[in-house]
Amino acid sequence: MGKEVGTPPDDGIENVELREALEQRYLDYALSTIMHRALPDARDGxxxxxxxxxxxxxxxxxxxxxxxxxxxxxxxxxxxxxxxxxxxxxxxxxxxxxxxxxxxxxxxxxxxxxxxxxxxxxxxxxxxxxxxxxxxxxxxxxxxxxxxxxxxxxxxxxxxxxxxxSAFPNLLANGSQGIAVGMATSIPPHNVAELCEAALYLITHPEATSEQLLNFVQGPDFPTGGVIVEPRVNIVDAYRSGRGGFRVRARWEREDAGRGGWVAVVTEIPYLVPKARLIEKIADLLQDKKLPLVADVRDESAEDVRVVFEPRSRTVDPELMMESLYRLTELESRVPLNLNVLTAGRVPRVLGLAEVLREWVDHRRDVLQRGSRHRLGVIGRRLEILGGLLIVYLDLDEVIRIIREEDEAKPALMKRFDLTEIQANAILDTRLRALRKLEEMQLRTEQEALQKEEAELNALLGSEAAQWKKVSTEIRALRKLFGPETPLGRRRTTFADAPAAGAIDLTEAMVEREPVTVVVSAKGWIRALKGHVADVSGLQFKGDDSLALSFHAETTSRILLADSTGRVFTIEAAKLPGGRGVGDPLRILIDMDENASIVAAWPWRQGEKMLMMSSEGRGFVASSDDMVANTRKGKQIMVMDAPHRLAVCAPVAGDHLAIIGQNRKLLVFPLIQAPEMTRGKGVRLQKYRDGGASDAKTFNLVEGLTWKDTSGRTWTVNENDLRDWVGNRAEAGRLPPKGFPRNNRFG
Missing domain, CATH: 3.90.199.10 (Topoisomerase II, domain 5)
Structure with a gap:
């Protein structure tokens, strides 16, 4: 006789593939973690x-x-x-x-x-x-x-x-955090009154989008308050997709300390940031002298949060000091949004705001239907009992006789009065003391009330509109219970716009402003001389190196450098080497290509426009604001194909553009014909049969075109005399006026 199916071998050892065993066990573990530990249910949160x-x-x-x-x-x-x-x-x-x-x-x-x-x-x-x-x-x-x-x-x-x-929208109201296997959830808390308003709108407008519901739900409402400074467009995108985040800042106010002094007092800190750890890290930054605008920090909290920051001096700008704290400490933190929840209690999905609220209101309707059916069952059973009691009410003496004389009272009662088993049991279970309460009027009043309730419940279950109306009534009552006028329901987190990245310059605040002269050599060495030096002709350079360019700036300036590959780099003037030596190689400060050379350098000024032109005669106008880079690699602004290089990077000052080619042809055309771009190849500025572009400059036509010759003399050609050279972009031009330098440069 053979072995039965499923019985282990005689030695009690069953061979199992390790890969299959691990896969199955890890899958079981992952599903258990996702469904029974880490992710909340979308219905009750x-x-x-x-x-x-x-x-x-x-x-x-x-x-x-x-x-x-x-x-x-x-x-x-x-x-x-x-x-x-x-x-x-x-x-x-x-x-x-x-x-x-x-x-x-x-x-x-x-x-x-x-x-x-x-x-x-x-x-x-x-x-x-x-x-x-x-x-x-x-x-x-x-x-x-x-x-x-x-x-x-x-x-x-x-x-x-x-x-x-869940007669309360707990998922969004209280939020949830969890890490499962291969997925996570992070839902910040929200204001219940706003959620109720959005749910009521969703009931009356089933096709409403998350963007429309954001007219009611402003955003998270944290128990610790704070200020959300996330741009509105990011908030909309986060709630639409179910993924995103919110920048939350501590709330603070300026308090006068007497004699012209002041302190900044933080009264609310970001959500889930432990205050003790926050203050400890701020103290460490003070110890390391990384908060030069702050003199001291004190925790004066009792029941409420009160963290006091003393400025280094009374002349420090409060906004600037707090901005430095926001950027270096957890006084500003990012709260993620990942609406990953279990739908129908089984399937993990990332939902948008509208879908999450839909899960809750649909659950409330389902609860209403099930509760109504349950109540109908209770009413049906009670009406059946009342019907039996009313039948036997008129002949109680006969009921008592049957109970006293019959061996089996229940069948006798059922046969004598045509009762159901439930009705007979109810009569038999009635206590003697309750007989006096069996008055017909009371029984009929109760019966009528139950029949009326039964009809109402049947009408409710038969009408979808009536069900949604009932759910809406419950939600309105909830909104009143947790309305904005109640202490618990009042919104605690507010919204504000954070200063733009370039609006507050922390470098300028933390560095003492002094004039400097920035010097760049032909071989790419850079230094900063103290003061605004008028004559730099006597400067010493290393070996056969020489002066390439120099300009005036301040220690708080950001220096932009454009190289021949079209890349623009940013260096803080305060970090430049001093002028006592020959400076440092630029390649120590920035990641510049080995074969590249510096074409232009200038101090960044907000809103300044720059003309970018390649050696093949293509170009465009770019904003200096778009050139500022935060890394050593800089930003690629001008895109060129080899062997072309960046020929001109000069500030825009005027309404016309003059270009001279290697073929010694000059063209003048309105600057408006040159497009403004953030990066790219640009458009053809001048047409060449052979060769390329030599130089370009912008000027005001009414003031005439000027240049310097090799002797240092300044030449000016007025508007009327320039008439023959004024044309349109991408034309060839003609030979320049008498006196134009042979090196084809405007000087």
Whole structure:
């Protein structure tokens, strides 16, 4: 007789492929982490541990008005009945639900030490007590009316809810964070009143988009307040796609300290930033002298946050000092948005704002339908009993006789009065003392009321419009309960525009402003002389090196350098070597190509326009603002094909453009014909049969065209005399006027 299918070999060892075993086990682990630990349900916004904590507290009757019970009791019951994991994990989850600086609308009311915003941990669960809040009671509302599915617990000994009825938009109201396997979720808290308004609009406009709902939901509303400085376009894109983030800044105010002095007082810090760690890091930066505008920091917090910053001097600009703190500390932090949730309790998906709210309102309608059907069942059973009681009411003596004389009273009653088994049982279960209450009027009044309620419920279940109207009524009541006029519902986080990157120059604030003269040599060495030096002809250079260009600037300036490959680099003048030596090679400061050379250098001025022209005669006008780079590699502004190079990079000053080619042809045309671009090859400025471009300059036509000859003399050709050279872009031009330098340069 052969072996039965599925029985192990005689030696008790079954061979399994390691790859298959690992794949299956890791898949099981990943699914368990995603569905039962890290991702919240889109309908009630809870992870299993939070749902089990609230349901366990309900079984312990820890309602908002009831006495507190030890947290250890809650943790023990939840662990024993629903969540077979470590007690510390359950307690940590419960603590977070109770912290008013972590949860926008706390679900647990704690008594004792539940931690603080400094980052200190809570006391052990044997020392603290807890009960549910009104918000938690809303999440559990009508759970006994068959409004949600129940499933067996981990050992099958009892049942637990798969989701809560959730008469509160908890997912967006309180947010959620979690890291699963291969995916994560990060949902910031929001304002309930705004969510209710958006949900009401979504009910009446089912096709509403996330952009339209943002007319009601301004953005996150953090329990710790703060100021969101994210651009509106980024906020819209984040809520539409379900992924993005928000820059949140601490709220501060200027306080007079007397005698012309002042301090900056921070009253709200960004969400999830521990205050103690924040101040510790600021103190470290002060110690390392990386906050030159700040003299001292003090934590004067009691019940409220109060962190005081003293400026280095009373002449420091408060906005500038705070901007330096925002850029270097966690007084500005980024809160991510990743709306990755479980839809229908099973499928992880990244949803937009409209889809998340749709999940909640659809769940509320489903809860309403299930609760109504459950109530109809209760009413049906009661009406059946009332019908039996009304039948036998007129002949109670006969009922008593049957009960006293018949061996089997129930069948006799059912046969005598034509009753159902349920009706007969109800009559038999009626106590003697209750007989006096069996008055016909009372029974008929109750019957009529139940029949009316039954008709209303049937009408409700038969009309989708009536169902949405009922859901809308519930949401309006919720909005009133947590409206903007209530302490809990009032919006705490506001919105503001952050200064543009170039609007506040921290380098200028942290460096003492002094005049300097920047000198660049022909071989690419750079230095900064103190003061504005008028004559640099006597400067010494290394070996056979010589002066290439020089210009006046300040220690707070940013120096832009354009090389022959069309790349523009940015160097801070304060970091340039002094003028006592020959300077440093530019290649130490920037990543310039080995074969490249410097074509132009100038101090950055906001809004300044520059003419860019290649040796093949193509060019365009670019803004200096678009040339500023934050890295050593600079920015590629002019794009050229080899062997062409950048020939001209000069400031725009005028309304006409003059170009001289290697073929010694001069062309003048209106500057408006040269396009403005951020980068590229540009357009043809002058046409050549052979050769390329030599030089170009912009000028005002009414003032005439000027140049310097090799002797240093200045020549000017007025507007009338230039008439023969004025044409249009991409023309060839003609030989220049008498006196134009033979080197084909304007000087």
């Amino acid at each position: 809870l992870k299993p541990v939070h749902r089990r904590i609230l349901y366990g507290m309900r079984l312990l009757r820890l309602d908002p008005g009831s006495p507190f019970k030890k947290s250890a009791k809650v943790v023990g019951d939840v662990m024993g009945s629903f969540h077979p994991h470590g007690d510390q994990a359950i307690y940590d989850a419960m603590v977070r639900l109770a912290q008013d600086f972590a949860s926008r609308y706390p679900l647990v009311e704690g008594q004792g030490n539940f931690g603080n915003i400094d980052g200190d941990g809570p006391a052990a669960h044997r020392y603290t007590e807890a009960r549910m809040t009104d918000v938690a009671r809303l999440l559990l509302q009508d759970i006994d009316n068959d409004t949600v599915d129940f499933r067996p617990n981990y050992d099958g000994s009892t049942m637990e809810p798969a989701v809560l009825p």
